[in-house]
Amino acid sequence: MTLLSLVVSGLALGSIYALIGVSLVIISKATDVVNFGQGEMAMFGAFLTLTLLRQTDMPLWLAVLATLPIGFLLGALVQLIVVRPIENAPALNVLISTLGLFFVFNSAAGIVWGFDPHPFPSLFELAPITVGGVAVTPASLGIIAVALSVMFALYLFFEKTRWGTAMRAASMNRTAARMMGIRVEHVAVAAWGLAGGLSVISAVLIAPLTFLDQQMMVSIILKGFAGAILGGFSSLPGSVIGCLILGVAETLFGAYVSTSMKDSFAFVLIILVLLLRPSGVFVTNRAKKV
Amino acid sequence: MDKRILDIAAIAAALVAPVFFGPYGHYIMCMATIYAMVSLSLNVLVSEAGLISIGHAGFWAVGAYGSAVLVERVGVPFEVSVVAAAGLAGLVGVVVGLPALRVRGHYLAIATLGFSLVLVHVLYEWDGLTGGRQGMFVQRPSLFGWSLAEDRQAYYLCLAIFGLLVLLVRNFRRSLGGLSINALRQSELAAQCCGIDLAASRLFAFAFSAALTGASGALYGAVLGQLSTDSFTLVVSLSFLTMAVVGGMSSVWGAVLGGLFLAGAPEGLRAFEKWQMLIYGVLLIVFIRVLPKGLASLPERLAPLIGGRR
Known part of the structure; x- marks a missing residue:
């Protein structure tokens, strides 16, 4: 494999991480919760999509589009049922509840769909083709394209729509936003829903490559965290770029250094970033005085 | 005063209990005590320091493999290896916590999650030291050369060590370090204004918690008699947290109830x-x-319903 084709597949991997990373950041910004169950909710949503696909004769592209409402519903329901009742409890309690979510979705998927990997149909061709002398798989290009268009839509949503503006306002200062007439509770539901949609897309994109199984998202959510921390957990564009860098760096590391220690790479990166620049590479440090 | 009577009754019950059970019951009781140590360590971390770890199975593994390797490969006596395992786990805790504790709380959770996943991976790959996929056999716990071949004997050792750790934790709570960490949890700003070093205090609490878990891990390996990386997965870390939450995190009673829960639940x-x-x-x-506040807070929650007093 040449360097360029490695970079392309790294970018594809990074796009998957970015979708998860962004969903974590959206929730964290809107509700101050770090949702450790996000990856499992994504996996659960992907299983729901697969069931939809098997039960109906729906074309694949439609099913992939359907992941968005499925994920939104999943996220919004979780917010309303699990997170809403304890929103005034200490942050730690909410975090523990999201770990409960991890357990619930992880094992519920195992109970309903079994513990074996399921093949998942791919929107894009998996066999490599040659573009300008570089061997790439259409799947990689497709993943990058989907992720980029989702990110662009997200940008438009946050910058150009009333809802997006409301969400940004609520994440900056909840009290002030409430006084301006923004329904902060609705923003929280919307944020969880949006994050749910994004993460299910990422699960559906990766599933054809890794097979869909109950444990598939455990390492991916860690990478999403790592990428988001690398770019700055408080910044959406920063976390996307961080995830893309992580994807490429990890692929190169796997190809040139060691395949078996590839998964550990992300963790070492987390430690290094936290040690050297805890607010992320792309976020200017705002020191807090005591 | 009546609280002390309750404590003494509990100790007496723990001492007498093996009489009523067979060998399998003794094994479960060993495990309950070992889990209770982990629960105790999470008490320190979560309820005293207000921090959280999703990777305590990692520190447990450091303790278990550390002690097993010392006993099997180096020939260190078991009682020394338990202390060494605790120290080693504490040291690893410093390395994991050092970067994360300088920033906000949830970074520690992420760092511990990553750490435990990587550690299990390393242990699995490091065939020569840990036996990799096959796992490794571990000698029974021994005390000054006496092998504690039966689980009933091992139970009393576990109980004694648990008692020791409880004393340690109680002293820690009353020490300057324990008070600082408590103050930090309630208000970082106010505590820092009083001259408390945020990073150092939290790091100490985290390392202390990791060390307690390491000691528990050393006993776990010895009582089980064999180790494989399957015992230290993410699910185990989360089960630990479940146990601590179900039992209750603000008292030793909670730790004991949590240990009993985690050892008993798979049976039930x-x-x-x-x-x-x-x-x-x-x-x-x-x-x-x-x-x-877990099961341990049930009496005080129920008291108004039953007696109507207070």
């Missing part, structure tokens, strides 16, 4: 093996919502 839920993790997850969510 044997028919629902597939459902076990789901039940743990639901318990976590429900307890945090309904009874955030």
Whole structure:
């Protein structure tokens, strides 16, 4: 494999991480919760999509589009049922509840769909083709394209729509936003829903490559965290770029250094970033005085 | 005063209990005590320091493999290896916590999550030291050359060490370090204004918690008699957290109840093996919502309903 084709597949991997990373950041910004169950909710949503696909004769592209409402519903329901009742409890309690979510979705998927990997149909061709002398798989290009268009839509949503503006306002200062007439509770539901949609897309994109199984998202959510921390957990564009860098760096590391220690790479990166620049590479440090 | 009577009764019950059970019961009791140590360490971390770890199975593994390797490969006596394992786990805790504790709380959770995943991976790959996929056999615990071949004997050793750790934790709570960490949890700003070093205090609390878990891990390996990386997965870390939440995190009673829960639940839920993790997850969510201080707080919650006093 040449360097360029490695970079392309790294970018594809990074796009998957970015979708998860962004969903974590959206929730964290809107509700101050770090949702450790996000990856499992994504996996659960992907299983729901697969069931939809098997039960109906729906074309694949439609099913992939359907992941968005499925994920939104999943996220919004979780917010309303699990997170809403304890929103005034200490942050730690909410975090523990999201770990409960991890357990619930992880094992519920195992109970309903079994513990074996399921093949998942791919929107894009998996066999490599040659573009300008570089061997790439259409799947990689497709993943990058989907992720980029989702990110662009997200940008438009946050910058150009009333809802997006409301969400940004609520994440900056909840009290002030409430006084301006923004329904902060609705923003929280919307944020969880949006994050749910994004993460299910990422699960559906990766599933054809890794097979869909109950444990598939455990390492991916860690990478999403790592990428988001690398770019700055408080910044959406920063976390996307961080995830893309992580994807490429990890692929190169796997190809040139060691395949078996590839998964550990992300963790070492987390430690290094936290040690050297805890607010992320792309976020200017705002020191807090005591 | 009546609280002390309750404590003494509990100690007496723990000492007498093996009489009523067979060998398998003794094994479960060993495990309950070992889990209770982990629960105790999470008490320190969560309820004293207000921090959280999703990777305590990692420190447990450091303790278990550390002690086993020292005993099997180096020939260190068991009682020394337990102390060494605790020290080693504490040291690893410093390395994991050092970067994360300088920033906000949830970074520690992420760092510990990553750490435990990587550690298990390393242990699995490092065939020569840990036996990799096959795992490794571990000698029975021994005390000054006496092998504690039966689980009943091992139980008393576990109990003694648990008692020791309880004393340590109680002293820590009353020490300057314990008070600082408590103050930091309630208000970082106010505590720092009083001259408390945020990073150092938290790091110490985290390393202390990791060390307690390491000691527990050393006993776990010895009582089980064999180690494999399957015992230290993410699910185990989360089960630890479930146990701490269900038992209650603000008292030693909570730790004991938590240990009994985690050792007993697989027996009680044997028919629902597939459902076990789901039940743990639901318990976590429900307890945090309904009874955030765990089973240990049940009496004080029920008291107004029954007696109407206070």
